[in-house]
Amino acid sequence: MTRTERPEPLARLDDVTLALENLRDGIDEEEPLDAVLQRLAETAVNAIADADAVSVTVLDETGPRTAAITHDQLIGIDLAQYAAGDGPCLRAVRTREPVRAVSKPDDGAWPEFAAAAQDSGVLAFLAVPLLLGSGTRDGDELVGSLNLYSRVDGAFDPFDQQLMRLFTGAASAAIRNARRWYHARQQIRHLENALTSRAEIDQAKGVLMAVHGISASEAFDRLVEQSQRQNVKLRQVALGLLASVRSR
Numbered sequence: 001m002t003r004t005e006r007p008e009p010l011a012r013l014d015d016v017t018l019a020l021e022n023l024r025d026g027i028d029e030e031e032p033l034d035a036v037l038q039r040l041a042e043t044a045v046n047a048i049a050d051a052d053a054v055s056v057t058v059l060d061e062t063g064p065r066t067a068a069i070t071h072d073q074l075i076g077i078d079l080a081q082y083a084a085g086d087g088p089c090l091r092a093v094r095t096r097e098p099v100r101a102v103s104k105p106d107d108g109a110w111p112e113f114a115a116a117a118q119d120s121g122v123l124a125f126l127a128v129p130l131l132l133g134s135g136t137r138d139g140d141e142l143v144g145s146l147n148l149y150s151r152v153d154g155a156f157d158p159f160d161q162q163l164m165r166l167f168t169g170a171a172s173a174a175i176r177n178a179r180r181w182y183h184a185r186q187q188i189r190h191l192e193n194a195l196t197s198r199a200e201i202d203q204a205k206g207v208l209m210a211v212h213g214i215s216a217s218e219a220f221d222r223l224v225e226q227s228q229r230q231n232v233k234l235r236q237v238a239l240g241l242l243a244s245v246r247s248r
Helices: 009-026 033-047 072-084 088-095 111-119 158-212 216-230 234-246
Strands: 053-060 063-069 099-102 124-132 141-150
Touching: 033 053, 033 063, 033 141, 033 158, 053 072, 053 088, 053 124, 063 072, 063 088, 072 088, 072 111, 072 141, 088 099, 088 124, 088 141, 124 158, 141 158, 158 216, 158 234, 216 234
Parallel strands: none
Antiparallel strands: 053 063, 053 141, 099 124, 124 141
16 A cells, blocks of 8 residues: 655654644653553554554563554564564664564565564554663663554655654653652552551561560561461461451
């Protein structure tokens, strides 16, 4: 498929600028990272004329994963690259440079990607690295890649690649805020769990002190000794003791 009319560069730049303004205004400061990335994908698919779908690949401790996608039926293209350990989106991640690819039956570079793209009718693909700026390019933190799919011949020219660099650079602030919120929530959960555990351990100590007439220190030592003997966490020992008392 070919598209006979493509917006002029200034119009395309205006589209991306407006999309970024909408992205900035629409994101909640306490929005989870995957929700922000989904907004990013939906904003990009509306901003780039030839993009029929957009996904976001992120890197975590288990490897690459698709954190957001605008059209679920195209996720197989991402999964084929992850399974093969190579493809344009992973190449963009490794090189930290935009990578454009076309799907051809005889593609020797990325056969798994090409087969999945052809099955889905995708003719052109552009992957742009998602980087969190630190002032120097080598020092930027790599998040993953923004992936654009098109059923249009000749989609994603060099101007589109520069637009997407602008887009991902401006979107990095939203990603950074989402990650801060996530880490803050994690710290709060750890603190809440620690306080809850402390309260349950103190209750268990009180039970031992009342039943055996021992000091708080001796009661705590007994809980620790049982924890080590059974190879379970101290909180689990405390919960077990409290449950046994309540069942009597």
